[in-house]
Amino acid sequence: MSDGKLFAKSNSVELRAELEQAMKKSKSHSRIKIVLRKVIANIILNNNELAAMMPDVIDLFKIDDLEIRKMCFQYLSNYAHVNPRDASEALPYLEQFLNDSSPIVRALAIRTLASVANKDYIERTVGAVRTGLGDVDPYVRKTAAYAVSRLYQHDPTRTEKHNLISELNELLYDKNQVVVSNALASLSYVTDHSRTLTLAIDKAHSMALITHLGNANEWCQIYILNSLMSYVPQNSEEALDLIEATIPSLQHENSSVVLNAIKVIVYYSHYVKNPGLIFPTLPKRLGTSLISLLSKPAEIQFLVLRNVILLLLGSKDLVSFEVEMFFCHNEDPIYIKDTKLEIIYLLANEQNVHVVLRELEEYATEVDVSMARKAIRALGNLAVKLPNAADACVEVIQNLFNEGISYIVQESAVVLKNIMRKYPNKFQQETLELVKFYKLIDEPDAKASMIWIIGQACQFIDSVETIFEVIISNFKDDPIEVQYATLTAATKLYLMLPEKGEKTVLNVLKWATEESDNPDIRERGYIYWRLISSEYASGKSGNFQEVTKEIILNPNPIISPENDSIDPKILEELELNIGTLASIYLKPVSHVFRLAKVKSLPNSPVLQKRAQGPVTSDVTVATKNAQSTSGRKVSVISSPVADTSFPARNLTPRSTSSKQTYDSTGSSNEDISSKDSFAKRLTRKATQLAARKGSRD
Amino acid sequence: MISSLCILHWPESDSHSQVLVSRRYRNDIPNERSIVSSFEILYKKLRPEERVPFNYHRGINYVHIRGANDILLLVTATTNINAMSVVVFLNSFYGILHNYLCQQLSSSNNEDFKHLSLDRDSIIDNVNLIFELIDECLDFGLIQSTDYNILREYIKVNVNLPRFRADGSDITSDESDSESNSKHDVKSRARAKSKSKSNSQTNHNSNIKSTSNHAITNDVIDHSSEFVNSSVLRTYSSAINWRQKGIFYSKNEIYIDIIEDCEFYYDLELGVIKRNEVFGTCAVKCYLSGMPVCRIGFNEKQISRIGNGDPDDASENETEVLPSNQLKADDREEEEDDEELESKEKSPTAEPELAVQSKKSRIPIRNVQFHQCIELATIYKNNLVTFIPPDDKFILMTYHLEQQKQKKKLPLIMIEPTFRVLKSTNKLQVLCVVSTNFKKRIHCQNLMVRIPINPNIFEVDIGKDEDCLKYRAETGEVGYKVDSSELVWKIGAIDGREQARMMAELTLTSAEKVNTTYIQDVLLHRGPIREASAPSDDEDEDSAQAELDQFYGVHGQSSSSAKKLTKQWKIQNFDNDIKLKFSIPMLAYSGLRLNYLSVVEDQLKYSCFPWVRYATESDPHKKTGKGDNKDIAGQNCDYRFRIGISSFQIIGNGTDKPKS
The missing domain is CATH 2.60.40.1170 (Mu homology domain, subdomain B)
Structure with a gap:
């Protein structure tokens, strides 16, 4: 009989009747099994009413049939907490099973006992576990090891009081490696959840564990590898030994073993001075074994790629990759392509930039629009990241937008704005080319960028006022960011080219101050209006709007590729968590998992301090240059996880762009996020200037 | 340490999923229903490109993988679990399910059953078995073992196979092969009956191994009554845990x-x-x-x-004899x-x-x-x-x-296609040369060349007569596939270092707008086509009359759905690459x-x-399901040629000069 037919909600009375029927008839066992399956099906259907059947089910323990017993055990562990009184009736049976001759029955009994959180069960479990830990059969010992952590989950104090933890500890010296590894897994659960206990193993034991590594099953290997992380090497040789012993695992078939082995190696290489000198091939080894995982299913690939990002950010010198390996394949899911783009961006340097550019250009002409956009973003970010390759990047971008395809032009606008901020006055020709396509632009992001570009380069553009007229024609319906950009650009236009811009700026300011419903827009409109029309605007020398120009046409702070910098502390913690969920979110563990312990590299005489490489210097540069950038950086990385916060850090496509776009006044380092204070500060600055001027007079 | 594991059935179109099997390990999460529904909400909120396998929502992490037939395996956790292990586990667990529920069928040596994949019904039918499997693979939310070969000996619950429904009560899932396999049905039914009667494992066991060479596992104590093989316990916890003791074959191979x-x-x-x-x-x-x-x-x-x-420091100390x-x-x-x-x-x-x-x-x-x-x-x-x-x-x-x-290096098999448009006669000629670059003694089998005829460029006139395609080939057969708009050239066998030529001619409805720049644009997926093709479909003609006409093929309407299909293809992005499928025995390309x-x-x-x-x-297409353990290495290995503009020739009185 197929189980499908059993999937119907039934109540206890019916099933009880059926059970009685089944008992009476011949071949009762198979009939009982069918009824029990119905019961199990109802567990899945969340039918709590069946807890009333407890006495009947417990009665079935009399039958000597493993399949029936298994199902009864399952029933018991599901409903015992609902019906604790009746569930106690099962205890004598369980007691009896604990002394059964079959190890399977013994193990099942221990497991069931431990998984029920009722008081009388817990009491009984303590004894059962203790005998179970000393059982002759490894399978029972293994089950007992888990029973300890189960018990710990229900009642930590009792578990510790009865010394079960230390007895579990004994199992670490068991001669059977399956028992050892499962005991390790169980212990690591306990220590993860305990405030006081930590797992610490000594040198001899860690070497013993490594010998187990060779002949344990794949999952056991993982537990063993993980526990190796709790050993703190006291000198470099130890660390080297351990690294060497772990290396064979890099070729394991199970991707998880590979990744965990990498984690262990990365961990130990913190305790070796210049691991690169001692193991010249190590970076390549790690690289190839990570790459080899890219032929696995997409989910695994994704995880690997996230961890590659982590390694690239943190221990760049420990892994070496060829960027070609991360080129996207046609059939990759989008999220893989995304992540690969990030990696391509991170890996790009002056040597391989030509290959990368060719590849990105190909993506940009691809069918998939979102992919094409992302490729262009990546191109733009590369131009910002690699000053020597900027020309080549911009050339590619120019080739792309010259085709006149709407979305490519829009994306190019966003990207080119960033490039202009990084290299002011460098790519005028390209900018002018782009402006020709102004009619194709309709997305807010692109439009705001385009307006900023026009405002910035208005001197060089022919008939800029007509272009501007077209763009601002539906000023009132534009999103607020575009309106901000328009306001600023119009003012700039007026300041640079008073004759051409006068009409435009009047129009825009009029709209902003009289017709806009948004107070921020209105306020900004007023500020510009006052700045322009102020009596002090022309300054002492009487040049046209000199003071206003000083305020508004300040050179922009140069943006820096702030992407590849995470706080080294966080990186360190993440590296200890390679392959875990935190490594995907790339966020400090405590932000996602509130109760998790913070991991850090334990101190040891040979602990190598993380090199103060370019990563940190980047941060400082950024802080000096622009508060806003660094302030945002922190928020990007360490912001508490929002609800659907994934992907949290999308390095390539988004981060350099959107937000900083609109601190477009060029006058200060303000971020758009502080726009309310922006107005105030601007006025303050204006008054200060005026006051200074007045005092000089 | 995962908190729960669920198997869901969630078709794209449905707003809700169905929980098929669920198992929880820790009490730190709400019940399955609310978890699944919050997962659904979370998932639906995400844009397609954000639908990564790992999601986080209100303190609960969701890890999922998708299988075939809308099956979804979902794991939840509240702690920072080892995500890699979980994903690998999910994949191998899916493989195990696949092996259990589908593979055993196919071992009956029937070709039709080879491509079964896991679906909702087969899971529901085997909930009990799946529970056993989950219990064996996971303990306390920690992964124990996922070795199918061991589990197979360990857990011997009967698989309920949808096609073997003995009573023939409902045959909902038998769609495809009900007719063609009636013969087999009878057989299988008979077997199923015997199975249900005896309910013994021996019978079942013999089904698993398809070869004539049966293993006799003489360590098994009691075949018929014990449904768990206790010897496996020892295997499981011994050093060599992938092989049980006491296997015997009469002929060792x-x-x-x-x-x-x-x-x-x-x-x-x-x-x-x-x-x-x-x-x-x-x-x-x-x-x-x-x-x-x-x-x-x-x-x-x-x-x-x-x-x-x-490579040089190979220390050749072969001291071991x-x-x-x-x-x-x-x-x-x-x-x-x-x-x-x-x-x-x-x-x-x-x-x-x-x-x-x-x-x-x-x-x-x-x-x-x-x-x-x-x-x-x-x-x-x-x-x-x-x-x-x-x-x-x-x-x-x-x-x-x-x-x-x-x-x-020269490619193993090389293709040189030429598309020649004859403007005067509205014909498209496709010339194609296949040349092989491996040793003469080696033969390539089942070579299939699929040449796309891009409907954005060429409107093939399929409607009226059968002979829209004429072809001449030195070897093999050529056909035009309407549904995917491609020429398929099948060659049964071709030797190494050989060339074969083929020419096919298709009638076009019009060849007027075909010119080089247009083709170039299409090949590069450039703007105009994408926008132009979508709205040009006049949707308003679907009055009932026209529909009926079309259905019966009267009033000048053709009953062929080709038109619709081409339209569909146009809107979608058409794949412009020539694809090859082949197999070459006796050759390892790498030289290994x-x-x-x-x-x-x-x-x-x-x-x-x-x-x-x-x-x-x-x-x-070889690799269908994820759990298909037969050939896992390369997924979706394509052998493709990208067509460039130089492959196109336009001949006739068009505006363009003919290219040589």
């Missing part, structure tokens, strides 16, 4: 298949190989008694020191000689790719991954792969070859070869029959 899947991308416009990768799999079928130790050596020294970078080689050497050497001869002949002219390899140059193998039975530590010592094999089929190792560094093989069993001391097979393949 080991089959080693080296199968290489090619992923290849050639740009015809530039004449450049863009991608040339080989995904190799070494699959072993092993019918050996006792605890045999197998040793395998390859012709490639570097197999053991992949990525080590320095090795058992004699059981591979017959003569046959192989002859072949090698032949190869060398041949390469000498041709190398000055054509620079054939095999010549490069026979020079004993280093094969750039990377990413070798070994099955857990291989002693990883010893590979480095004497360049031999030593292992105690699991019983029956398994993948010994997989490897990956980048031929990127050898881009100059088995040099040495020995099987030693200390106690039984039998001689065994080794069989070695090589094949190079490309077949994008």
Whole structure:
């Protein structure tokens, strides 16, 4: 009989009747099994009413049939907490099973006992576990090891009081490696959840564990590898030994073993001075074994790629990759392509930039629009990241937008704005080319960028006022960011080219101050209006709007590729968590998992301090240059996880762009996020200037 | 340490999913219903490109993988779990389910059952079995074991197979093969009856092994009554936990298949190989008694020191006395000689790719991954792969070859297509030349060339007559596939170093707008087509009358759905690449070869029959389900050629000058 037919909600009375029927008839066992399956099906259907059947089910323990017993055990562990009184009736049976001759029955009994959180069960479990830990059969010992952590989950104090933890500890010296590894897994659960206990193993034991590594099953290997992380090497040789012993695992078939082995190696290489000198091939080894995982299913690939990002950010010198390996394949899911783009961006340097550019250009002409956009973003970010390759990047971008395809032009606008901020006055020709396509632009992001570009380069553009007229024609319906950009650009236009811009700026300011419903827009409109029309605007020398120009046409702070910098502390913690969920979110563990312990590299005489490489210097540069950038950086990385916060850090496509776009006044380092204070500060600055001027007079 | 595991059925179109099986391990999460529903909400909120396998929402982490037929495996956790383990586990668990619920069917040696995949019904029908499996694979939310070969011996609950519904009560899931397999149905029904009657395991057990060569596991205490094989417990916790003791075969055989899947991308416009990768799999079928130790050596020294970078420091301290080689050497050497001869002949002219390899140059193998039975530590010592094999089929190792560094090599099979548009007669002529670049003695089988006829460029007139396609081919058959708009040229077998030509002619409705710039635009997926094609479909003609006319093919309407299909294709983005499918036995593209093989069993001391097979393949559709363990190496290995503008010729009184 197929189980499908059993999937119907039934109540206890019916099933009880059926059970009685089944008992009476011949071949009762198979009939009982069918009824029990119905019961199990109802567990899945969340039918709590069946807890009333407890006495009947417990009665079935009399039958000597493993399949029936298994199902009864399952029933018991599901409903015992609902019906604790009746569930106690099962205890004598369980007691009896604990002394059964079959190890399977013994193990099942221990497991069931431990998984029920009722008081009388817990009491009984303590004894059962203790005998179970000393059982002759490894399978029972293994089950007992888990029973300890189960018990710990229900009642930590009792578990510790009865010394079960230390007895579990004994199992670490068991001669059977399956028992050892499962005991390790169980212990690591306990220590993860305990405030006081930590797992610490000594040198001899860690070497013993490594010998187990060779002949344990794949999952056991993982537990063993993980526990190796709790050993703190006291000198470099130890660390080297351990690294060497772990290396064979890099070729394991199970991707998880590979990744965990990498984690262990990365961990130990913190305790070796210049691991690169001692193991010249190590970076390549790690690289190839990570790459080899890219032929696995997409989910695994994704995880690997996230961890590659982590390694690239943190221990760049420990892994070496060829960027070609991360080129996207046609059939990759989008999220893989995304992540690969990030990696391509991170890996790009002056040597391989030509290959990368060719590849990105190909993506940009691809069918998939979102992919094409992302490729262009990546191109733009590369131009910002690699000053020597900027020309080549911009050339590619120019080739792309010259085709006149709407979305490519829009994306190019966003990207080119960033490039202009990084290299002011460098790519005028390209900018002018782009402006020709102004009619194709309709997305807010692109439009705001385009307006900023026009405002910035208005001197060089022919008939800029007509272009501007077209763009601002539906000023009132534009999103607020575009309106901000328009306001600023119009003012700039007026300041640079008073004759051409006068009409435009009047129009825009009029709209902003009289017709806009948004107070921020209105306020900004007023500020510009006052700045322009102020009596002090022309300054002492009487040049046209000199003071206003000083305020508004300040050179922009140069943006820096702030992407590849995470706080080294966080990186360190993440590296200890390679392959875990935190490594995907790339966020400090405590932000996602509130109760998790913070991991850090334990101190040891040979602990190598993380090199103060370019990563940190980047941060400082950024802080000096622009508060806003660094302030945002922190928020990007360490912001508490929002609800659907994934992907949290999308390095390539988004981060350099959107937000900083609109601190477009060029006058200060303000971020758009502080726009309310922006107005105030601007006025303050204006008054200060005026006051200074007045005092000089 | 996961908190719960659920198997869901969630079709794209439905707003809600159905929980098929669920199991919880920890009490730190709300009940399954609310978890699943919050997962649904979370998932639906995400844009398609954000639908990554890992999600976080209000303190709960959701990890999921998708299987075939809208099956979704979902794991939840509240702690920072080892995500990699979980994903790997989910994949292998899916594989186990697939093996249990589908593979056992296919072992009945019936071709039709080979491509079954896991679906909702088969899961629901086997909830009990799945529970057993989950309990064995996971304990307390920690992964225990996912070895199918072991589990198979361990858990022997009967599989409820949808097609074997003995009473014939409802046949909902039998869609496709109800007619064609009526004969088999009878048979299977009979078997199912006998199964339900006896309810014994022996019968079932015999179904699992398809070969004539049955293993007798004489360690099993009591076949009929015990439904758990207790000997497995010992196996499970012993050092060699992938092989149980006491296996006996009357005839000892080991089959080693080296199968290489090619992923290849050639740009015809530039004449450049863009991608040339080989995904190799070494699959072993092993019918050996006792605890045999197998040793395998390859012709490639570097197999053991992949990525080590320095090939020269191979320390050849073969102090260990090795058992004699059981591979017959003569046959192989002859072949090698032949190869060398041949390469000498041709190398000055054509620079054939095999010549490069026979020079004993280093094969750039990377990413070798070994099955857990291989002693990883010893590979480095004497360049031999030593292992105690699991019983029956398994993948010994997989490897990956980048031929990127050898881009100059000729592709195995080369295609030169020409599209000739005759404007005067509204005809499209497709000329195609296939040339093979491997040794003469080797044959390529089942070559299939699929040439796309892009409906954005050419509107093929299919409607009226049957003879819209005329073709002439030196070998094989050509057909036009309306639904995917492509020419399919099937060649049963072709030898190495040969050429075959084909010409096909299609009638077009109009060839007026076809010109070079237009084609160029289409090939580069440029703007106008995408926008123009979508709205041009006049939707308003679907009055009932017209629909009926169309259905019956009267009033000048054709009943063919071709028009609709082409329209559909137009809107979608059409794939412009020529795709190839083929298999070449006896050839390993990488040049990898088995040099040495020995099987030693200390106690039984039998001689065994080794069989070695090589094949190079490309077949994008070979791998259907995730759990299909047969050929895992390369997923979706395409052999593609990108068409460039130079492949198009326009002849006639059009505005464009004919290109030569």
